[in-house]
Amino acid sequence: MTSHAAPLIVGAGIAGLWTAWRLSVEGRGSVVLTKCALSDSASAWAQGGIAVALSPGDSPAEHAADTMAAGRGLSDPEAVRVLTTEGPDRIRELLALGARFDVATDGRLRFGLEAAHTRPRIIHAGGDRTGAVLVSTLVEIIRADPAVEIVEYAEVRELLELDGRIAGVRIVRRNGRVEERWGPAVVLATGGVGQLFETTTNPLVATGDGWALAYHAGAELRDLEFLQFHPTALRLPGVNPAPLISEAVRGAGAVLVDAGGRRFMVELDPRAELAPRDVVARAVADAEGGAWLDAREVPDFAATFPGITAMLATHGLDASRDLLPVAPALHYAMGGISTDLDGRTTRTGLWAAGEVASTGVHGANRLASNSLLEGLVFADRVAREIVGEPPVTVAAEERESLSPDDPAPDRAAEPVRAEMRRVMSANVGVVRSEESLREAERELLRLKSATPRQAWRTANQLLVARLIARAALERRETRGGHARTDFPEPLPTTEGA
Ligand SMILES: Cc1cc2nc3c(=O)[nH]c(=O)nc-3n(C[C@H](O)[C@H](O)[C@H](O)COP(=O)(O)OP(=O)(O)OC[C@H]3O[C@@H](n4cnc5c(N)ncnc54)[C@H](O)[C@@H]3O)c2cc1C
Structure with missing residues (x-):
């Protein structure tokens, strides 16, 4: 004992x-x-x-x-x-x-x-x-x-x-x-x-x-x-995780513009770039031709944001000179x-x-x-x-009798996880609908059946993805981090609950 x-x-x-x-x-x-x-x-x-x-x-x-x-x-x-x-x-x-x-x-x-x-x-x-x-x-x-x-x-x-x-x-x-x-x-x-x-x-x-x-x-x-998508992750193809350009940069005066240079947040919300994240994330996702953060007028950017400045430099970008390409990224649960x-x-x-x-x-x-x-x-x-x-x-410690873990099945299942990530971003992302969520469920089930039981990490991730898709399907309203094109308003019954 x-x-x-x-x-x-x-x-x-x-x-x-x-x-x-x-x-x-x-x-x-x-x-x-x-x-x-x-x-x-x-x-x-x-x-x-x-x-x-x-x-x-x-x-x-x-x-x-x-x-x-x-x-x-x-x-x-x-x-x-x-x-x-x-x-x-x-x-x-x-x-x-x-x-x-x-x-x-x-x-x-x-x-x-x-x-x-x-x-x-x-x-x-x-x-x-x-x-x-x-x-x-x-x-x-x-x-x-x-x-x-x-x-x-x-x-x-x-x-x-x-x-x-x-x-x-x-x-x-x-x-x-x-x-x-x-x-x-x-x-x-x-x-x-x-x-x-x-x-x-x-x-x-x-x-x-x-x-x-x-x-x-x-x-x-x-x-x-209820997932929060950060509106201003740096948009660089194939870079995972997507580097974050913190909200504080907008707090310090940076503005969002579309491909035509239009400051689109001003028309959408009185708080403009400092509107709640879900509002800004949806606007960034919808921006004509993509969205860019313009921080050129932020005073002392490099001194105030040394980490972001260093990160941008590794991608050949300088906030005092360049417009920064941004996209919404899954940020917080x-x-x-x-x-x-x-x-x-x-x-x-x-x-x-x-x-x-x-x-x-x-x-x-x-x-x-x-x-x-x-x-x-x-x-x-x-x-x-x-x-x-x-x-x-x-009573007894079984350590010695436990057989070692074999990571090979999970390694082999990397294409399954890549497909899962694509399905989640495309169908359970910033905006969702019954159609996209049902599609996600179908795809995730298909991926599950293609995953051997020994790939337990992959199976767990698929399980959590399915739980998120199911929860999103069941919430037939738009509220906070959950936006449905087919139910664009909050349900009055739960408002203020
Ligand atoms: C880029 C970025 C910037 C952010 N900026 C801010 C900010 O400025 N202010 C703010 O309030 N929030 C911010 N957030 C959110 C905030 O950082 C997180 O919500 C918070 O740090 C979560 O802390 P945590 O301790 O719950 O988890 P984490 O800090 O994520 O730690 C999780 C730990 O669990 C371990 N772990 C996971 N699975 C297993 C397992 N199976 N077995 C053993 N260990 C495991 C991990 O290795 C890790 O050590 C930011 C998030 C990101 C990604």
Whole structure:
């Protein structure tokens, strides 16, 4: 009999790292498992910043009102209240940990403006390197913490049950070795689903694994149809992921033009380029002859956006000289594994935090820069909730008897995944219809039957793609990140729900 006291945290983005940090502060060790290196996460890539009600004159209530408006009637007011009222304390803690957010000449935090925020509220670090700064701050602390075991290149393949509760994971190591780890709680912090689409800003690790794991374990998923497409990914054929040109660039004055040089957003929405993302994404997708971002008039572009400037240079582009070709790209999943306000899923022993979870904060659309904050706030609540879970006792360790994983079937199925990504972008993308969604379902089923069972990664991705298409088919309205050409209006019955 072996006793296991350390909770298992799957994922090393902001949500996973913060869970481990808080547990450690509360005196509990943990195991952080991540399928690639620690730097492979959306968190490490976040550019724009973190929304938080800390600027003079701002308040959690105003931040909450903007978040509710973005959610188009589907955000849970209590989840939004938790996010906006607990957010400032998490940022103060990050500051105390040494995270270097950008400050003005008077030494106070600098606040930027982003789409659909009614006032400047976004804090940054390293200009547009917010995520990298945050992740490296946390990684440094956690690496030095003997209470936290970090296991890189440990891909969670399955959730394990013990006495009717989730209490372990089966992982595949880089050399193919399969192992089991047990713990009093399993926290899924596996991030998003962008890699199921052809054009996405998400890193290669964002393959929807958490949704598949939760689904197989019988946990409830919700609102999977609500996906946010970022309107301004750099449009470069064959480049995956698509490099992002953050909203902050539009906040700093860049405008969108079509092939004829017309500034099309001015005619479509009074907020022009700073209209909510779904509005801008649809306009960019529809723009006559394509869309370009004109940032030539943005003062000090290179100093304000050093990361974007360097990225553009690698593609031979200079924002002070060139128009930047842009297209919408799958960016963020609003829905996910249903959780309560403490991150508890519908399966005992299983928690979820960060982008993989559906806390109710985002409703039908996410307010820009709310996701890092959500990761911090709800991971913190998960940690405080599981800190008291008693150790689990496991009868026998089967490690040696598990046969190694064979990645060959998944490698051979790359054409299937490429086809899946094409089908998802073409039929379940910025705009959808009954016809496109039924076509997606048919194609995804066909791809499933062409996929051998041993290609379990591919099968999981196809499963999540089908779940998204089904959810989109069932929502017969247009709302937030979900736009239907055949149902172009929101349903009055759910408005304000
Ligand atoms: C380019 C870009 C820019 C962004 N900019 C901003 C911004 O400015 N502000 C903002 O608020 N949000 C931004 N976002 C969104 C935000 O970064 C993410 O929503 C957030 O970082 C998600 O954090 P997370 O901890 O939930 O997941 P992630 O940071 O994505 O981490 C997921 C982790 O899970 C691991 N993992 C996945 N599957 C498995 C598995 N099967 N086994 C083991 N490990 C696994 C991954 O390796 C990774 O470590 C941006 C996103 C992108 C892609």
